Amino acid sequence: MLPTEFAPAFPETVLGLGICLVLLVDLYLPARWRDVTYLLALVTLAATAMAVSDIGLSGTTLALGGSFVADPLASFLKLFVLAALATVFVYSRAYLQDSTYNKGEYYLLGLFAALGILVMISGASLLTLYLGLEMQALALYAMVAFNRDSPVAAEAAMKYFVLGAIASGCLLYGISLLYGVTGTVQLAEIAQALRAGGADDAVTLVAVAFVVVGIAFKFGAVPFHMWVPDVYEGAPVSVTLLVGTVPKVGAFALALRVLVEGLGETGVTWEPMLGVLAVLSLGIGNIVAIVQTNLRRMLAYSTIAHVGFILLGFAAGSREGIEAALFYTIVYVIMAAGAFGIVILLGRQGDDADELDDLRGLSQRSPWFALVMLLLMVSMIGVPPLAGFYAKWWVLAALLDAGQLWLAIAGVLFSVVGAFYYLRVVKLMYFDSPAGEAPLRQGAALRLTLSVNGLLVLALGVFPEGLIELCARALG
Amino acid sequence: MPEFGLLSVLIWLPILGGTVMLIIGERSGGSQWFALALSVFTFVLSVPLYAGFDSGTADMQFVERIPWIPAFRVEYFLGIDGLSMPLILLTTFLTPIVVLAGWEVVKLRPVQYFAAFLILEGLMIGVFSALDGLLFYVFWEAMLVPMFLIIGVWGGERRVYATIKFFLYTFLGSVFMLLALIYLYLQTGSYNILAFHAVPLSMAEQIPIFLAFLFAFAVKVPMWPVHTWLPDAHVEAPTGGSVILAAILLKMGGYGFVRFSLPITPDASQTLALLMIALSLMAVVYIGFVALAQQDMKKLIAYSSIAHMGFVTLGFFIAWAILSRTGDTAGIGMGITGGMVQMVSHGFISGALFLCVGVLYDRLHTREIGAYGGVVNTMPIFATFFVLFALANAGLPGTSGFVGEFLVILASFRANFWYALLAGTTLVLGAAYTLWMIKRVVFGAVANDGVAALRDLSVREFMILALMAGGVLIIGLWPAPLVDVMSASVDKLVVQVTQSKL
Numbered sequence: 001m002l003p004t005e006f007a008p009a010f011p012e013t014v015l016g017l018g019i020c021l022v023l024l025v026d027l028y029l030p031a032r033w034r035d036v037t038y039l040l041a042l043v044t045l046a047a048t049a050m051a052v053s054d055i056g057l058s059g060t061t062l063a064l065g066g067s068f069v070a071d072p073l074a075s076f077l078k079l080f081v082l083a084a085l086a087t088v089f090v091y092s093r094a095y096l097q098d099s100t101y102n103k104g105e106y107y108l109l110g111l112f113a114a115l116g117i118l119v120m121i122s123g124a125s126l127l128t129l130y131l132g133l134e135m136q137a138l139a140l141y142a143m144v145a146f147n148r149d150s151p152v153a154a155e156a157a158m159k160y161f162v163l164g165a166i167a168s169g170c171l172l173y174g175i176s177l178l179y180g181v182t183g184t185v186q187l188a189e190i191a192q193a194l195r196a197g198g199a200d201d202a203v204t205l206v207a208v209a210f211v212v213v214g215i216a217f218k219f220g221a222v223p224f225h226m227w228v229p230d231v232y233e234g235a236p237v238s239v240t241l242l243v244g245t246v247p248k249v250g251a252f253a254l255a256l257r258v259l260v261e262g263l264g265e266t267g268v269t270w271e272p273m274l275g276v277l278a279v280l281s282l283g284i285g286n287i288v289a290i291v292q293t294n295l296r297r298m299l300a301y302s303t304i305a306h307v308g309f310i311l312l313g314f315a316a317g318s319r320e321g322i323e324a325a326l327f328y329t330i331v332y333v334i335m336a337a338g339a340f341g342i343v344i345l346l347g348r349q350g351d352d353a354d355e356l357d358d359l360r361g362l363s364q365r366s367p368w369f370a371l372v373m374l375l376l377m378v379s380m381i382g383v384p385p386l387a388g389f390y391a392k393w394w395v396l397a398a399l400l401d402a403g404q405l406w407l408a409i410a411g412v413l414f415s416v417v418g419a420f421y422y423l424r425v426v427k428l429m430y431f432d433s434p435a436g437e438a439p440l441r442q443g444a445a446l447r448l449t450l451s452v453n454g455l456l457v458l459a460l461g462v463f464p465e466g467l468i469e470l471c472a473r474a475l476g
Numbered sequence: 477m478p479e480f481g482l483l484s485v486l487i488w489l490p491i492l493g494g495t496v497m498l499i500i501g502e503r504s505g506g507s508q509w510f511a512l513a514l515s516v517f518t519f520v521l522s523v524p525l526y527a528g529f530d531s532g533t534a535d536m537q538f539v540e541r542i543p544w545i546p547a548f549r550v551e552y553f554l555g556i557d558g559l560s561m562p563l564i565l566l567t568t569f570l571t572p573i574v575v576l577a578g579w580e581v582v583k584l585r586p587v588q589y590f591a592a593f594l595i596l597e598g599l600m601i602g603v604f605s606a607l608d609g610l611l612f613y614v615f616w617e618a619m620l621v622p623m624f625l626i627i628g629v630w631g632g633e634r635r636v637y638a639t640i641k642f643f644l645y646t647f648l649g650s651v652f653m654l655l656a657l658i659y660l661y662l663q664t665g666s667y668n669i670l671a672f673h674a675v676p677l678s679m680a681e682q683i684p685i686f687l688a689f690l691f692a693f694a695v696k697v698p699m700w701p702v703h704t705w706l707p708d709a710h711v712e713a714p715t716g717g718s719v720i721l722a723a724i725l726l727k728m729g730g731y732g733f734v735r736f737s738l739p740i741t742p743d744a745s746q747t748l749a750l751l752m753i754a755l756s757l758m759a760v761v762y763i764g765f766v767a768l769a770q771q772d773m774k775k776l777i778a779y780s781s782i783a784h785m786g787f788v789t790l791g792f793f794i795a796w797a798i799l800s801r802t803g804d805t806a807g808i809g810m811g812i813t814g815g816m817v818q819m820v821s822h823g824f825i826s827g828a829l830f831l832c833v834g835v836l837y838d839r840l841h842t843r844e845i846g847a848y849g850g851v852v853n854t855m856p857i858f859a860t861f862f863v864l865f866a867l868a869n870a871g872l873p874g875t876s877g878f879v880g881e882f883l884v885i886l887a888s889f890r891a892n893f894w895y896a897l898l899a900g901t902t903l904v905l906g907a908a909y910t911l912w913m914i915k916r917v918v919f920g921a922v923a924n925d926g927v928a929a930l931r932d933l934s935v936r937e938f939m940i941l942a943l944m945a946g947g948v949l950i951i952g953l954w955p956a957p958l959v960d961v962m963s964a965s966v967d968k969l970v971v972q973v974t975q976s977k978l
Contacts, residue, residue, distance in 0.1 A: 367501055367588075378621055383647075384614035393610075397548070397658045412651035419647050423624070423640055431628045431636055465545050472547060 008063040008070030011051040011078060012118050018044030019111045026104030034102055038093050041107035042086055045114070049082045057473065066186050067125035073256075076474035077121045081249050084333050085114050087449055088245060091341045092238035094446035098349040101146055101236065110242055113139040117250035123257050126175045126185040133171070133218065136250055137164050140243055144235040156234025160227045163217065167224065171214025177207035178262075187262035194265035208269050211258055212277075218251040219307045222280040232300035237352055240296055241340035244303060245333045248310075252329040255314060260322060267317050275315035275407055281308030282414035289421045296354045298421060299339055302380060305418055306332045309395055312411055316398040319475065324394035327471045331379075331391040331460065338376045338453040345369060345441050345450060353438070359425060361434025369440065369447075370429045372454030377422040379457045382415050387460035390468070481540040482524060483554040486568065487602045490518055494594035497587050508579055511590035515572040515597065522568040525561055531961045534558070534968035536607060536670070544611070549666040553608040558965030559734050559816060560604040562958060563727055566823045567604070569947070570723050571597040574716040576940050577831055581715070581838055582630060589630055592622040593716060600724055604731060609657040609667040613650070616728065620646055623717070623725070631712040638705075638712035645705040649695030656688035660740070673739045676977050682744035689737045690748075696729030699789060700759040703782045710778035711843070715834030718774060722781050723827035727819045730788045734812065738792060739972040745793065746973075752793035757898045759786030764905030768912070773833045773843045776913055777826060780869060783902060784822045790899060791815030791884040795973050797891035808970045809963075811887035816962055818880025821868075821951055825877055828865040828944035832858070835937055836917075840926045845916050849923025854930040859918045861933075861941040866914045868948045870907040876951035 006013065022044060026037045052075050060071040089107065096102040116136030123129035141164065145157035179185055181204050182193035198204055217224040232240050259270055285305030292298040310332070313325025346353040346362075363370035379388035392415060399408040460467055493514040497507060530537060536555030544552040556564065574593055582589045599622070602615035620643055627639035657667065659681075664671045677685065695702045706726075710718050738745055745752075760783050767779035791811040798807040835858060836851070837843055852859035868875035871882075881902065888896035922928050933941065951958055 363585075363588075367498075371498065374621075381647075383621060384617050389614075389617070393654065393658070396655065397661070400655065400658050401662055408655055412655060416644060416648045416651060419644060420640070423643060426624070427628060427636055427640070430625055465547070468545060468547050 005063055008055065008061045008122070009068055010054065011048050012115060012122070014051045015044060015048040015111065015115050015118060018047060019108065019115065022104070022108055022111065026108065029104065031102070034096075034104060035093075037104040037107050038089065041089055041111060044111060045082045045086045045089075048118075049079055052078045052082070062124060064128075066188070067128045068122050069124035070122060072476065073474045074122045076470060077249055077253055078118055080330060080333070081114060081117050081121070081246055084246050084249070084337060085110060085242075087337055087341075087453065088238075088242050090445050090449045091241055091337070091344050094441055094443040095236075095238045095344045095347065097443075099236065099238075103146075106143070106146065106238065109139045109143045112136075113143075113242070114246065117246060117253070120250045120257075121253040123253070124187055126178065126187065126190075126258070126262070129254055129257055130168075130172060130175065132250070133254060134168060136247060137168065140247065143239045143242065144231055146239055147236050150234070152234040153236070156227075156230045160231050163224075163227045167214050167217030170210045170217070174207045174210030174214060177203055177210065181207065187257060190262045191264055194263065199265040204266060205269055208263055208266050209273070211263070212270055212273050215251065215255045215258065216277050218254060219248070219311070220304055221277045221307050221311055222284045222304060225281070225284070225304050228304055229297050229300040232296045232303075233294055233354075237296070237340065237344055237347060237354065241337065241344065244299065244340060245337045248307075248329055248333055248336075252310065252326065256322065256326075259314065271315050271317040274311045275404070278308045278311035278315055279407065279410045281305060281311065282410060283308075286414045286418040286421075289418070292421070293356055294354060295343060295356050295359065295425075298356065299336070302418070302421070303332075303336065305414065306336075306380070308414070309392060309411060312407055313395045313398060315407060316395070316402040316404060318398055318402050320401060321395070321398035323471050323475050324391070324398045326475065327394055327468060328391040330467065330471070331387045331457075334453065334456060334460075335376050335379055335388060338372065338450065338457065339380075341446070341450045341453060342369065342373045342376070345446065347441060348438060356425065356428060357435060359428040360432045362429040365434050365437070366440055369450070372450060373429060374426055375454045375457050377425050379461065381419045381422045385458070385461040387457045387464065387467075389461065390464045394468070481538060481554070482521065483538050483556065483601070483605045484540055486518060486522055486525075486564070487554075487598045487605070489521070489598070490514060490571070490594040490601075491598035494591040494598070497591040497594070501587060507587040507590050508575065511575045511594055512572060514594060515568075515575050518597065519568040519572055522565055525556065526565060526961070529558075529561055529961055531558060531964060534964040538605075539607075544608070548610075548661070549668075550610045551608045551666070551668065552611060553668065554605045554611075555607045556605050558962040559969070560731065561961060562816070562820050563604045563724070563731060564601050566727070566820055567597060567600045567724050570719065570823065570827055573827070573831070573940050573943060574719050576936055577719065577834060578714070578716045579936055581834075584630060589626070589716075592626050593720070596622040596626070596720060600720075600728070603728055607669050609660065609669055609672065611667070612669070613654055613657060616653075617647075617650060619725070623721070626717040627709055627713045630714040630717070633712070634708070635712040638708040641705045642709040645695055645702070649692040649702070652688040653692035656685045659685065669735065672736070673972060675740075677741065677743075679743055679747070679978060682741040682977070683747070686737055686741040686744035686748060689732065689741070693729040693732035693737065694755075696732065697726055697785045697789060698729065698782060699755050699786070700763060700782065701755075703759070703763070706782060707775050707778040710781075710830075711772060711774045715830060715837065718830040718834075719827040722777070722830055723823035726781060726785055727823060730785065730792075730815065730819050733789065733792050734816070734969060738969060741977075742973045743976055743978055746796045749793045749796045752789060753797070753895060756786045756790035756793065757895065759783055760790070760902050761898055761905070764902060764909065767909040768905065770909075771845055773836075773845055773913060773917070774830065775843075776845075776909060777829045777833065780829075780906065780909065781822065781826050783906065784818065784826070784869075787881055787884050787899065787902070788815040788818050788822075790895070791818065791880075791887060794888055794891045794895060795970070797895070798887065799974060801892070802890055805970050805974055807887050807890035808973070809966050810883050810890075812966050812969060813959055813962055814880050814883025814887055816880075816966070817876075817883060817951070817955060817958060820958060821876035821880050821948070824944055824947040824951070825865055825868045825875075828861075828941065828948065829869060831940055831944065832862045832865060835933065835941075839930055845913055847924070848917040848927060850920045850927055851918045851930065853922050854927060855932045857938065858933050858941075861945060862918055863914055864945055865948065866910045868952070869910045871903055874949070874952050876948045876955070878952060879955045
């Protein structure tokens with residue numbers, strides 16, 4: 001066991017050690033033993049999860065000089081991130097196995113990204129958060145460029161890196177201004193200082209604006225969304241899967257820690273900002289998604305729209321809104337993982353099968369996975385009894401409770417717009433005949449996990465109580 | 477007290493049955509038999525709802541109540557009264573018929589087809605028995621998915637257009653209802669519909685809530701001018717889909733008015749009653765003329781449905797006109813009862829007419845009126861049924877179509893002579909478009925070789941149509957049992973609508 005001072009960071013320590021182990025082992029493994037790396041990565045995730053559950057869901061402990069926090073929310077989010085990443089690895093392995101870049105680095109960089117996200121989740125000072133953010137971002141930049149011979153991937157990675165660097169710069173600038181105003185980088189102390197006065201200072205407002213820009217970029221909210229479609233389309237499918245899922249939890253944690261816990265006093269300033277970003281994201285995301293012909297690009301814009309809904313939860317400016325945003329984030333990650341899992345399932349060696357037309361007649365080629373995709377799409381529309389409905393419903397309830405009627409109306413109207421392109425996926429799968437008889441990817445682990453993933457969306461829809469309760473308790 | 481009651485069985489048995497069929501998949505044969513057995517069994521199980529129903533009380537019966545999402549005080553709360561019970565029986569009665577109607581006809585993925593109808597049945601019963609606003613919404617919306625697939629997979633040529641239009645139209649309507657439900661939750665602290673009935677609301681609150689509900693229900697009914705999805709959906713849907721759509725899905729809109737709009741926002745209903753009456757009469761008169769011009773049998777029946785549903789909303793919303801003119805509430809109940817009877821009756825008649833068109837379509841694969849003529853010469857038994865249903869559609873005394881229309885027109889007379897006169901045009905228009913269609917399709921000389929080669933009804937088809945004819949005639953000749961079960965609930969509703977919530 002570690003000294004008490006380090007105990008809250010025990011999971012991160014385990015993960016860090018695991019990463020070193022994977023790094024060393026993978027270096028000396030011949031290519032045909034790649035599965036060992038995969039299994040080691042899964043074991044690392046499991047060990048980290050055990051370390052997290054050791055801390056459990058109770059009590060708040062500050063550590064490392066007050067810059068690192070272990071609270072119920074952190075444990076909950078960490079466990080979810082680890083489980084989601086394990087699912088991502090299972091899907092990715094099926095994809096990497098018959099690709100030309102089946103390298104151990106995928107798992108390694110994935111674990112590094114996870115470490116960054118875990119640090120973000122536990123960040124109690126602006127610098128810890130920034131550290132985690134950069135660790136995650138650098139790992140992801142490298143992953144997007146994984147397919148180094150592909151000009152599309154290189155372009156996507158370049159775009160991602162340059163825009164990401166600018167966003168980090170904005171965030172850092174905001175942080176430095178906040179330090180100037182309050183004289184500290186610890187969130188609790190910042191909150192205290194702002195309560196004492198200075199929340200309305202022009203400098204504070206500028207700082208908040210810069211921080212919001214940084215957060216919006218990490219979420220991929222309009223107008224900081226330019227990287228999202230390119231990265232989703234250009235990166236290898238396994239990387240898109242990763243970029244599209246787990247980092248959203250990190251972005252949520254970042255927003256929660258900085259805006260709510262640190263800058264809660266300046267809510268009047270950032271709530272309307274997020275409201276505007278949210279409505280723009282809902283609008284652009286849902287409308288532009290309609291004209292996409294590539295499934296990955298469509299999902300990219302759909303992500304932007306979902307992010308809009310998550311931000312609506314923050315914009316409500318109430319605790320209920322945050323809970324709703326948390327619930328939405330969790331549900332979104334589950335749905336997105338499933339949708340990209342289907343993309344992987346459809347693909348085969350040398351052909352990613354990520355055009356919408358590749359879904360044609362899926363209900364004849366595989367009734368079961370067509371049904372899984374149907375559940376995912378209908379859940380993304382927000383039709384009950386699927387998990388996606390409760391996510392939207394909770395956000396809407398929080399908005400109405402806060403008296404934000406117009407934001408709620410914008411939310412539902414754009415949901416109707418969004419229904420169109422999800423329905424088109426259903427149409428392609430069920431109403432059209434298959435274009436060819438290309439077999440689906442095999443692999444028991446992939447198929448089983450994907451089935452569970454789809455059924456989870458239904459199960460959470462029929463019995464949403466458990467997750468709702470968990471979200472409320474984690475923030476309690 | 478988690479007790480698994482009859483209503484739960486009626487909801488979940490078909491849904492689980494349908495799910496089992498989907499899991500077993502297309503490999504197995506005999507899916508029709510399974511679906512038929514299950515739907516008949518469900519119908520048999522639903523009979524005690526009527527037999528055990530206490531028509532002396534307006535309280536909810538067969539109540540089941542367990543917490544579902546305690547964090548928001550959402551409950552799994554079921555129960556029925558005289559307004560919902562007949563509609564549930566209509567649902568359980570029609571589902572076996574729809575299964576039979578698809579028997580040999582559906583060649584493409586029959587397992588999915590029958591499974592979709594079973595799941596749909598469970599969801600529809602859920603809509604009619606839910607007493608929790610969120611539970612209601614869950615069933616209401618969930619139903620879109622199987623219907624979307626039914627029209628889209630087994631529909632006609634323009635099915636994709638029709639089904640996406642259907643989905644988006646209905647979805648757009650219902651999201652506003654969701655906002656209204658959430659608002660009511662914030663006011664009452666639960667999603668209990670009965671609590672919604674009791675909560676006092678100011679006019680400034682009632683009007684938006686009324687409009688939000690109106691949007692959802694008007695699309696579903698459908699009322700003019702948000703009816704344009706219906707002709708498309710009806711024409712493109714397979715026969716079974718059209719039957720369920722016309723017979724039950726439209727009734728959800730009407731049911732929504734009596735369960736939500738009238739009791740929750742009586743004052744807004746009163747203020748906007750004139751608008752509702754105008755829209756209803758518009759549907760009756762204008763859509764009647766539109767129906768006259770149709771060349772496609774299904775389209776004609778679809779427009780006729782809109783006109784007939786106009787009677788339902790008219791019957792519900794003339795309440796205040798009656799009250800202000802006569803000063804007593806007697807006529808109000810008559811209007812509401814008329815509307816409810818009209819809904820059940822229209823379920824039988826429109827369903828039967830779509831089945832008749834389906835019989836012809838299965839043989840000649842066209843719905844054009846011009847492609848037929850002289851069918852009576854080759855299909856005398858079929859012609860008998862078809863004429864019977866057409867007459868019922870025109871409101872012939874002795875058939876169910878008469879009862880509802882008569883009650884509503886009678887109630888309208890108490891309100892305003894002109895309302896009654898305009899509503900009465902349906903007797904002329906309805907007869908005109910229905911009988912003119914019959915004349916061109918059924919009577920006259922044999923028009924072409926196709927008609928000459930027609931075979932009369934098979935045993936299966938005969939059974940279906942005979943059952944429907946039984947329903948039409950029983951309600952027409954002896955409506956008392958139907959009216960009796962409703963009366964207590966209607967009386968309660970009359971009290972609710974005449975009591976201001978301000």
